[in-house]
Amino acid sequence: MIIAVDGPAASGKGTLAAGLAQHYGLPHLDTGLLYRAVGLAVADGVDTPGFEAAAIAAARALDAEHLEDLASLTSADTGVLASKVAVIAEVRSALFDFQRNFATQPGGAVLDGRDIGTKICPDADVKLFIQADSKARMERRARQLEARGVEVDRYALFHQIEERDARDMLNPNGGFYQAADAHLLDTTQLGIEAALRAAIAIVDRTMALKAGGQTSS
Ligand SMILES: Nc1ncnc2c1ncn2[C@@H]1O[C@H](COP(=O)(O)OP(=O)(O)OP(=O)(O)O)[C@@H](O)[C@H]1O
Numbered sequence: 001m002i003i004a005v006d007g008p009a010a011s012g013k014g015t016l017a018a019g020l021a022q023h024y025g026l027p028h029l030d031t032g033l034l035y036r037a038v039g040l041a042v043a044d045g046v047d048t049p050g051f052e053a054a055a056i057a058a059a060r061a062l063d064a065e066h067l068e069d070l071a072s073l074t075s076a077d078t079g080v081l082a083s084k085v086a087v088i089a090e091v092r093s094a095l096f097d098f099q100r101n102f103a104t105q106p107g108g109a110v111l112d113g114r115d116i117g118t119k120i121c122p123d124a125d126v127k128l129f130i131q132a133d134s135k136a137r138m139e140r141r142a143r144q145l146e147a148r149g150v151e152v153d154r155y156a157l158f159h160q161i162e163e164r165d166a167r168d169m170l171n172p173n174g175g176f177y178q179a180a181d182a183h184l185l186d187t188t189q190l191g192i193e194a195a196l197r198a199a200i201a202i203v204d205r206t207m208a209l210k211a212g213g214q215t216s217s
């Protein structure tokens with residue numbers, strides 16, 4: 001079974017994808033980490049003329065070692081860098097095979113990102129599109145950063161998240177939109193446990209309908 005989980009920054013898609021993976025005994029890939037690793041690799045050259053070529057080279061050279069420094073990869077600044085390299089078509093195509101191979105491994109997988117249901121796994125068995133309002137997302141991200149001892153300017157963080165979402169939604173080479181057959185799950189009013197229960201219910205219902213020869217979207 002392939003489960004595709006997409007959504008904007010700090011919507012909780014990674015948390016839900018990890019919970020679904022654990023529940024169904026599937027491997028999980030946070031595809032944002034790939035873009036973050038590329039962004040981090042070219043951080044020093046951001047907005048210089050060689051930036052694009054350097055990002056393409058970094059994406060082509062990416063391997064598992066680049067995904068180890070989670071503290072640097074998951075910072076808010078690296079998220080912005082990731083969204084800058086994510087608009088480059090050759091970066092996206094260089095990362096495609098890694099994601100596709102992960103998704104199509106025997107038994108299936110859970111992947112979360114922006115274009116999983118639309119570009120990476122248009123054939124996914126279940127697609128979830130996670131939403132939460134911008135203020136709730138900002139507050140969740142602020143608390144996550146504060147738990148790590150990072151000082152947070154909530155006003156700046158709110159604008160950074162909105163700016164990143166806009167860049168992702170307008171990305172001409174991206175695929176960040178709700179697929180026609182994706183299930184919308186708004187978690188603004190749901191805690192982590194309730195959101196995971198709702199996601200599991202959607203997956204179970206979709207798979208049961210499919211087994212009975214029906215579609216659920
Ligand atoms: N339903 C929820 N209610 C409250 N907090 C949540 C909920 N879902 C996730 N969180 C918390 O919000 C923060 C961001 O969640 P998460 O990393 O899963 O988001 P994301 O969409 O994967 O973010 P990004 O796209 O930036 O990687 C985490 O600290 C997580 O524990």
Ligand SMILES: Nc1ccn([C@@H]2O[C@H](COP(=O)(O)O)[C@@H](O)[C@H]2O)c(=O)n1
Nearest residue numbers: 031032033035082083086113114115168
């Ligand atoms: N499938 C994806 C995943 C991510 N991106 C870009 O990377 C940025 C960081 O992703 P997070 O999920 O870790 O927030 C994101 O803002 C996108 O620009 C992508 O394009 N496609």
